[in-house]
Amino acid sequence: MSNDMGAVMVVGGGISGVQTALDLAESGFKVYVVENKPSIGGVMSQLDKTFPTNDCSMCILSPKLVELARHPLIDLMTLSEVTEVSGEAPNFKVKVRHNPRYVDMDKCVGCGICADKCPVKVPNEYDEGLMERKAIYVPFAQAVPLKYTIDEARCLKLTKDRCGLCEKNCPAGAINYDDKPVEETVDVGAIILAPGFDAFDARLKREYGYGDYQNVLTSVEFERFLSATGPYGGHILRPSDQEAPKKVAFLQCVGSRDSNTNEYCSSVCCMYGIKQAIIAGEHTAGLEPSIFFMDIRAVGKEFEDYRARAENEYGIRMLRGTRVASIDEDPDTKNLYLRYAVDGEVFEEEFDMVILSVGLEPPKGANELSQVFNVDLNRFGFAGTDVYSPLSSSKPGVFVTGAFASPKDIPTSVAEASGAAAKAGAFIAEKRGAVEELDIEEIDVEGQEPRIGVFVCDCGINIRGTVDCPAVTDYSKNLSNVVHAEEMKYACSADAQQRIREVINDENLNRVVVASCTPRTHEALFQSTLKEAGLNPYLFEMANIRDQCSWIHQNEPERATKKSMDLVRMAVAKSRLLEPLTESKLPVTRSGVVIGGGISGMTAALDMAAQGFEVDLLEKTGELGGNAIKIFHEEDGRKVRDFANELVSRVSNTSNITVHLNTPVEDISGFVGNFKVKIRDEEIETGSIIVAVGAKEYVPKEYFYGDDKRVVTQLELENKMQQGPLDAKTIAMIQCVGSRNTEAPYCSRVCCSNAIKNAISIKKENPQAQVFVFHKDIRTYGFREDLYKEAGRLGVDFVRIPEDQPPELSKEGESLKMTARDTILGEDLVIRPDMVVLSTGIRPNEDNEELAKMLKVPLSKDKFFLEAHMKLRPVEFATNGVYLAGLAHWPKFVDESIAQASGAASRAITVISKPELKSEGIIAAVNEDLCDGCGICEPVCEYKAITITENPKNPEKKKAMVNEGLCKGCGGCVAACPSAAMEQRGFKNEQIIAAIDAALEESE
Amino acid sequence: MAKKVSIAQYWGAGCGGCDVALLDIDERILGVAEMADIAFWPIAVDTKLKDVEAMPDKSITITLYNGAIRNSENEHVAKLLRQKSQIMVSFGSCACYGGIPGLANVTNKKAIMDYVYNKTFSSINPDETLPQVKYQAPEGELELPVLYDTVLTLDDVVDVDYYMPGCPPAVSLINEFLDIVEKHVKEGADLPPKGSFIASQKTLCDECGREKSYEPIDRIYLPHEIDIDPEKCMLDQGVICLGPATRAGCGAQCLNANQPCRGCMGPTAAVEDHGGSMLSALASIFRTADNETHLSEDDILKMMSEIKDPLGTFYAFTMPKSIIKRKVTERKAEVSE
Amino acid sequence: MKMTSTQHETQAATAATGEQFEPKIIAFCCNWCSYAGADLAGVSRLQMPTNFLVLRAMCSARVDPEHVLRAFSKGADGVMVLGCHPADCHYIGGNYRTRRRIALLKMLLEQYGLDPERLKLEWVSASEGVKFQNTVTDFVEMIREMGPNPLIEAEKQHKAERAKYGH
Structure with a gap:
């Protein structure tokens, strides 16, 4: 990448920071992500499930964390903090202090032997102190980066100069007790603050006895109880006696809507309280949850449904308008007595367990952040923003996203995070760059007999401690087509990569199998090694003999060894049939179309235009402004309609926005990067489309x-x-x-x-x-x-x-x-x-259905537009290149519409900022000789990547066509295809069958 | 070179329809007679097995073998004809895939014998006497063929040169094959490569002109439950049609009669398991429910139970050629029997 | 508990040979949830029987019923298909296709005489290492109880029949 590429600093590595960083990097900017903890992931990584879909939090978050860590344009700085900022946008100089990790990140392979040997046990912050970690640790199993850290306050070596066991036992020599803080100054054009929030300290509500009563927990702790990785493996047990509770009370508004603590509403607790009650009921038979609340604030998409289901389907008892006055504990049974009033009558009721739904507060370091970055805080201590510029701090060029500006849920945070990226990008748009591609000529392996190299990793003692690695290596040598097999201490180390490259060249390998850990974290590394050696990266296969063998069969070394052989045999069998894959490149029309000229549509158009893109803004009525023109009341001291009128004039004065009034959309064809939008007598070509058609009263x-x-x-x-x-x-x-x-x-x-x-x-x-x-x-x-x-x-x-x-x-x-x-x-x-x-x-527009059909996107059951994923893809559709903002998505306030519109603009920019789009390598492909266009596959595809078209060889016949730009490579259509015409590259039927057959072949 | 060829047609485990099909070529049969001598055709010509045995090897040009291999006699004749023939054609669905007789693989020899000789309404067999393979009659030893436990296809027991599926093979395919043979005999033209299917290489959707919507389906209808729109794709109407998984070449006769395809032509070359591939396709196009996340696997099982008889539906003609091939018995079930 | 004679037989056989039946199990895991859950089980050092081999697919919807049939025909005593929980699918609704195919496939297996319990569909998320462990352990034990895949025995019998009459 070039040195003069525009850069942005993102402070905070929670879901907001991660999303904003990914958007910026995908738009061609350099990003520095500064996180003060050893791993990114934030609070979302601690959650079990998320409302209202009850999605597994880690399942949806973890791929994003991995993507961030791998992105060539993102520089991840963990255990780091910003100490000083000077200059003005777009010429900030930011001083960052990297605190010592005491572990060399380049050498540590995350094997965990150090933590095994470490004698010091410390309550684990990730589990809210409910479980223990060692003084050398990773915060959680899926941590990114997966590198160990020494807790300097608790390490015996660092505090008392004793022990030293981790250094003695680290096979990689990664421990460095002399590590010191390092300061670094980076130049950035804009800054995004995403430090998140801290939970209210429940000890301050003395009447609830938290901290004294064992069976009173906070909702954050309870989230860990619900988690399969939590203290009781997902079972709900009382801390006092490890018995399953029957009656569980959820107390809402603890540290919210309370003149003694925080006056504001924390926005998310009603929903997470209901979620926890539902999930707890699912985990423990016979559990009777009761929720004590004032009002249920189920204002988000599908939230009201969720609430209704909680009451009607799950039978959760809802005590509306009821605040618990105090809790007393029975010292013998540790049961809890709750005092509350209903209709003026006071009740006392016994419960087995109480969960306090704690509110969200500004992050602990908010004041320091405000000083360092020179941004104002509001009277509650959150970042000060304005309704009409919800992502801007008081300092130009410094933006805020996520819970730092106000308590909010994940989808709003994610939409805002993208929005902040759009805002920041406008400062450095002319310094957009791209990832430089490796320029190595690929060896042509077509028609060659497979020459397979197998590398068996010891992973220090992680594998070799259980599996007989030399025996597995010998075994591999005897498999047909294997021309080289070798054991390695750490297959992922830098010198091992060098060695693999050498062997590829010396032995003319055309397939590589590595038997080590999981492809989820390491496949990309080995694939780039293949690439550097001139081999197509898809000629690679992994056998997971650590995570799914040595670690789970520690007491059965012989069987684990045999199983490792089985796994290698399967990988070799599949690798024989692997083919080189190429990521095809698709051209992109570098402009945008926005449908709808209300506040959302205008905001999105202005944000795209601010980064230098041409935008066509289509409005079906005769004027811009939408519903906002009709709103006379003031927000933050200014009438909404006045703001709307200002936007109208800004849009009219922006030269790269073309406004089309009285212009309904007639038809839409094409796909991401290459849409054609038909209006009246014209056809607009565009790379992306934003739907901001609003809604009506x-x-x-x-x-x-x-x-x-x-x-x-x-x-x-x-x-x-x-x-x-x-x-x-x-x-x-x-x-x-x-x-x-x-x-x-x-x-x-x-x-x-x-x-x-x-x-x-x-x-x-x-x-x-x-x-x-x-x-x-x-x-x-x-x-x-x-x-x-x-x-x-x-x-x-x-x-x-x-x-x-x-x-x-x-x-x-x-x-x-x-x-x-x-x-x-x-x-x-x-x-x-x-x-x-x-x-x-607010009601959805009646013509939503028509537009949805043209765009091939779905509507929700309430007939609002339905996004790809309610939690983490709030402004985009499953159909690539089409985005969503404002009331068309769901009823919302002006500030929320503006932030979401910026978010949609940012997502659109990630497409149109690229001169060409690359398809995935592992995608579906149609064998045209076998396909007769039966069409079974078309409705199976969630991404609308398949269309049945005229067969070019015979226009009377049909055949399926896969749009490589839209296909995500799930393979769902492949299994559906009744004529074997559809194949998944990298997972072809013959490849999978070869692995199945090899798995069941006797290994003796 | 108007050399006359000799052909044989034999009937294994089948219904006889294939023999009749050969006559469906109408007056062309005269041409066949002109071109060929009939070496062996039990339903048409009185030739005995011992006559065949006496023929020199490879003296028959072409054998059209129809029917599955159900017993030792079927197999014996198949092997004999293979030995005496230059070209062996697996004729019809039963020979190619097991066909309808192949569905006997849902049971076994013991159960069949027991049912037929002891359990039917008309059986009066207090001693539960079953046919014996060898029986000492006053006239001497009598012998019956051995009924096999598992129905086999022709190519399970002999080397097959060409396959002509169909129940029975369409007249057009028979004519196509005769053309090939005629050209070969009269003009010395090359025969197709060994293992070829005398049928289309495409699926039935290629021959079926019905309109498709490419929409998911909501429920299954049996053909008699609705008025089937003759213009629209059967699957779109919720009628199970094996067309997308089935080899074309039949001229979509069933569909032209407004009946769904039941799969007699078997799968195309790239597909290993005819039934499994159609099963997957059909399950895949069931619409995702609005309340999908709240459905249990039992709910889904109920939804899929609309398909009453998956084995009979998807493997009506191909069970012996399927991956699993035959019904088996779990040990637990054996004990309870 | 009343013992079936199968159990008696199995136990007798076990006593005679001193070896218990070791099932062979194929586990198809989707890349995003179940494979991650299996990895987490490893990271958490959760111990389980060695009798299974994992095949990674991008989505459980890639698992073709023919793959499952193939595995049974090649001697697998049990097959597991593990995917993301409903609503969690990385590819939006892939697992909804999977559950329909597996339901229908189970009906088919039953008609083939195979105990449909030999095929297990389960949802395992990326954070459910323990669930992965329990699912595998319980499944291995269940299959062990059930005994070997009857297709193997049937194939042996078939070969014997062929040897007797096949020529």
Whole structure:
């Protein structure tokens, strides 16, 4: 890579930092990732499952961590911190201190012998101190980088100059007790802060007895309980007696919505509480979870469904509007007595275990960060941002993402992380570079008899301690086509790579088999060694004789040795049939199309344009601005419509954005990098498409709306208030009109806050006015909790109504009469309002279906656009090159739409910034002689990579075609193909069958 | 060189349809008679086995062997004809894949004998007497063929030169083969490479003109349960059709009669297991449910149980040529019997 | 517990030869979840029987029913197909295809007379090293109880029949 490539520094290696770094690197920028811990991964790596899909957290995170560590444009600096920043964007100078690891990263192969020998046991931070690690350790099994670290505070050698066992036992000579901090200064054009959050210290809520009562745990600890790698291997047991609990209480808002601790709402605890209750129930038969909460804030995509399922399907007891006052422990049984009030009556109830759903706080070092980077914090100590620039800190060129700016869930963090990358990239767009390719001529092996080299790794004693490696090596020599077999101490070491290259050249090897550890971490390394030696990297096969043999059969050396031979025989059998694979290159149209000209669409267009790309912005109506033009209320001291108008003029003044008004999309063809979007008489060629078509307000059919002028929507109320003081004295606001009902079961997310904002305005203008808000839950999540509190102070009456019993409105003569069930008082409330305001929900556009078909992307069951993965791919579709932002995805606030739009722009830039796209090597391929276009494969492909087309040789016949740019290489279509016409490169049928046959061949 | 050739046709374990099929070529049979002498054709010509035994080796030009190998006689004749013939053709699905008689591999000899001689309604056999291979009758020793436990295909027992699948082979294929033979005999043209299939090398979708939607399916219908749209792909309509996995060459006769393909032509050359490949294809196109994540494997089993008889559906003609070949008995099951 | 005579026989055979039946098991693991779970079992040094050999596929949906049939015909006593949990699939819905094929394949195996329990579909995530260990251990024990793949015995009998009548 060139030295003048634009660079960005990312501070923090959690999911936000990882995503933003990957986006930048994929857009052609150099990235420095600074993480103060020994491994990246952040809090997400500690989680068991994630809501609302109950995905395995590690399963989806770990591939991203590995990808980051391998990326040639990313410089990962663990155990490091920024000490000083000088200069201004795009010319920052950042001083980084690398703290000593005491282990040489180049030499350590992560074998773990040191930790085996280390005599010092320390509670493991990763497991919240519930399990132990050694003083030399990796934080968790999937840590990246997988290099050991010495805990300098606990190591006997470093603290007392005793022991030294790790140094004596390290076969790689990687231990360095004299390691010292090293300072380094790097030049970057922009900085992204992603330090994450810290959990609230539950000890501060003394009334809950955390720290004193053994069976009171925090939700973070409980997450480790749920995890298969946690202290009880995924079993839920009480710490006091290791018995399975029956009654478990989940206490929400511990360290949130609490004037004694944190006033804001932590946004995520309701959902993770429900998730933990569901998963705990699944893990332990007969477990009875109860959740004590004030309001359930299930505002995200499919969250409301999840909540409903928790109650109805999983039978989780939900105690709404109930805050537990105190907990007492029975000193004998260690059971817990919870005191709480329902409808004014005080109860005491016994539980076996209590989980405190702790809130999210600013990260511990937030103040230092604010000083070093010269950025402001808000009054809660989170990074200060503005609604209209949610990713920008107070310092130009320094951006924030993730929970550092406010408590938020993973998908929002990931969308923002991409968004921050788009913002940062704009500072250095003209210094975009690319990974330089290795220029080595490939040896042509076609038609050659296989000449296989087998390298058997001892992995120090990790393999050789159990497996007879010399015997395995000898055995390999006798397998047919094996021309060379050799044992190696560490096959992954630098000198071993050199040796493998030599053998390839000396013995004219055309296939290489390494019997060592797992291909998941090491295949790429060996493949690049093959590449350097001039062999196609796909002529490589691994036999996993460590992780899946020596380590799991430690007491059966003979059988482990035989099994290693079996594994090598299988790898050799497959390798005989391996073929060189090439990653084909596809050209890219380096421009973007944005569909929808609201705030999201305009933001996305501006972000792409800011990095120098041409953008066509298509709007089906006659004006830009979308829903925002209709929003009169203020956010952060400025009207939303004023901001929207500013965006309109910025878009019009940006020369590389072409606006097409009154322009619906007529047809879309092509694929990633090469779409054709048909509009009127024109066809626009583009590399990527962003869907930002928005959504619309629900038009009520209920409550005399349209028939009686006194019944209005919130937007109409805002409009009225612009024109002068309201004359109404009694105002009833009804929440969830057109949301959370049978027709639209989801929560529209924004209506609570908007209603309260308007209620506050009414009260401020006329304190005598009576304002009632009829609601099921008040969902003012995050810092919006401030609004709820303020409204309460101003005397707005909040009336909680039952889930299934909306207020009734009738007419008595000319006057309106409203009857509602007040669940808190347990009685009917009757008022005679002179104005009724309906908080109407957000509905998806009716033509979404049509557009979805053209784009070959799915809709959710609520008919919003459905992203590829709700957790980690929130702004993209499974169909490559198509992205998503704003209300088209789900109801959301302006700041969330803006951040998501920037995120979509960033993802699109990762495509259009490249002059050409490379397909994966392992993809599906059609044998045209065998395919008759039966079409079985087409619906099987999740990526729409297969189309049935006219057979070029005979236009009357059909055949399947795989788009190499879209195929991800899962092989699902290959197994489905009934005529063996579809094959997976690298996993062809004959290759798999060769391995099966070899596995079952007698090895004697 | 109008040298006359000699042909033989034999009937192993089969229904006889293949013999009839040869007559379906209508008046061309006269041409055949002109071109060839019939050396051996038990249903048409009175030649005895001992006559064949007396023929010199390779004196028969072509043998068309139809039917599976079910007993020692089938095998004996197959071997004899192989010895006497220059070209051995595996004629029809039974010879090629085992065919319908091959489905006997879902049971075994013992069970068949027991059922046929003891358990049918019409059996009155209090002593449970079963046929013996050798029986001393007053007239001397009588011998019956040995019924095999496992139905075999022709190429399991002899070397086969050409395969002509179909139940029975389509007239067009027979004609195609006759053309080849005629050209070979009259003009000395080359014969196709050994092991060739006298059929299409493509799948039935190549011959079937129905419209496809390429959409997943929601449920299975038996052909009689719905009005099948003759223009649309059977699978799209939820009717199990083995066409995508089955060799073409039959002219899509069943589909033209608005019936789904049942797979008599067997798989194409690249496929090892006809039934397994269609099973996978069919399972793959069942639509993913909206509540998929909440479905248990039992729910899925229920969903797939719409396919009532996978073995009979997917291996109706090819069980003896499948990977597993025959039904087996777990030891536990043996004990309980 | 009442013993089946098979168990008696097995035990008698074991006593006679001093060797217990060692099943041969093929385990197809998807790259992203189950193979990672198997690796984690290794990293965590979770001990389990040696009777299985893992074949890595990118997705469980790559496992063709023909591969499973092939493994049985070549003498595997049991076959495991391990993939990502529903909703976890790295390739979105690959495992949904897998579960349909395996369900149908189990029905087929039963018709072939093989105990469908010899084929096991299980979801093992990247963090479920223990589940991998338990799944393998339980499966090996179950197959050990069940005894050898009957196809092997049937093949022997078939060969004997062929030897008797085949020429």
